[in-house]
Amino acid sequence: MLSLSPFYVKICLISIILGMQEENMKLLFTNATVVTMNPAAPVLYNADVSINLGKIESISEGAFPKKTGEKPDRIINCTNKVLMPGLYNCHTHAGMTLFRGFANDLALEDWLFNHLIPAEGKLTPDLVRTGTILAMAEMLASGTISFSDMYCDMDIVARAADEVGMLANVSNGVIGFDADFDYFASKEYEQTLRAAEEYKGSGRIKVDAAIHGVYTSPPGVWAQAADFAQKNNMRMHVHLSETATEQKNCIKNYAKTPTQAFAEQGVFDIPATAAHGVWVTDEDIAILAEKGVTIAHNPLSNLKLASGLAPVAKMQKSGVNVALGTDGMASNNSHDLFEEMKMASLLQKYIMEDPTILPASEAVKMATVNGARSQGRENESGKIAEGYDADILLLDFNTPRQTMCYDPVLNLAYSAGGRDVEMTLVRGEILYEKGEFTTIDIEKTLHDARTAKKIFSEI
Secondary structure, three states: OOOHHHHHHHHHHHHHHHHHOOOOEEEEEEEEEEOOOOOOEEEEEEEEEEOOOOOOEEEOOOOOOOEEEEEEEEOEEOOOOOEEEEEEEEOOOOOHHHOOOOOOOOOOHHHHHHHHHHEEEEEOOOHHHHHHHHHHHHHHOOOEEEEEOOOOHHHHHHHHHHOOOEEEEEEEEEEEOOOOOHHHHHHHHHHHHHHHHHHOOOOOEEEEEEOOOOOOHHHHHHHHHHHHHHOOOOOOOEEOOOOHHHHHHHHHHOOOOOHHHHOOOOOOOOEEEEEEOOOOOOHHHHHHHHOOEEEEHHHHHHHHHOOOOOHHHHHHHHHOEEOOOOOOOOOOOOOHHHHHHHHHHHHHHHHOOOOOOOOOHHHHHHHHHHHHHHHOOOOOOOOOOOEEEOOOEEEEEOOOOOOOOOOOHHHHHHHHHHEEEEEEEEEEEEEEEEOOOOOOHHHHHHHHHHHHHHHOOOO
């Protein structure tokens, strides 16, 4: 008798599941509490949501049958469960997941230049792939359906995200310290160009241009990158005013803040996401609002590195789109965006001494609607609405943590966590359900990550 290994059997099962999903199964989520993120009807109770061909086909309150009398391939009973849009991680370094717990409790400049960058010198494309897949597994299991990545080997990151089925905006943050550094002769430019060609028209994988920061390249490079992005209809991703040292040195070197310096070189003349924005001035905020820049707020990373706290409430009041990010795992240790939601809200209440500032609904909006806007996906995702992509989460509220629920939006912002996510769908495909991944060989990924740990433990 032919004996098959457990690994081979699992691969066969995954292939079968993927084959089924490629046929775009029609799904019906029934009896759900639906947090739509649609101001006209923010929460629906005892509602049914039909998914077909990767899209949200219909939303209705009442019993089946629905609008089309077609029988779904699968009916999912959502009693005591909540459907919501998937979450957007608008600033992370996915491959850096291999450095979770590496060189902790240090100031940013010390941590970055004396510890992290030397360790990153040992990275290979295979290691970046391992770290990225490990990150995606964690993100899917905690409700993130899309991420904006700024790291190295962006073509590897793009390919991994494409294989897994997540949405991703990928970029390589250009770093070049020499005054005569040429962006168009850099590996970052070459990788961006190659990835843009490979994923042209993809929609799911978007290729962005990126500048690491004002302190890691000269102004001429920023102008080159901005010009390239504009001519190729790309978005821009930058680090901005993360630390007081960065802000102070930029003013010393250029007589301008990082926001003003970038704006002068055309960096914000294209759709842009700026991570952090901790030390921005009122004048900076006015520029960001005028230029339509998204701030990717990373509260936990900023707290861990003691970098300060972004004036999010002031930004929002001025009309700046504020989304959420986790940053890399070496400066956060968790990809759980529910943690970022809660922290973002509570910190603004504390510093503004006003409990009404940044309410629960705004915190959830930052992780969904605002995140989709940051990535240029606001017309297709970020809400549960008919015709939108089926990028959705199912959370179990039949638990001790969530049973007492007077307002599901409040629970999502203040008591939910990634551990409550039961199912994650991207464009109608179930990528994660009850601890199982349909497109990730999690045992292999964990094995590869443990092998990588041995390399970095020797540093």
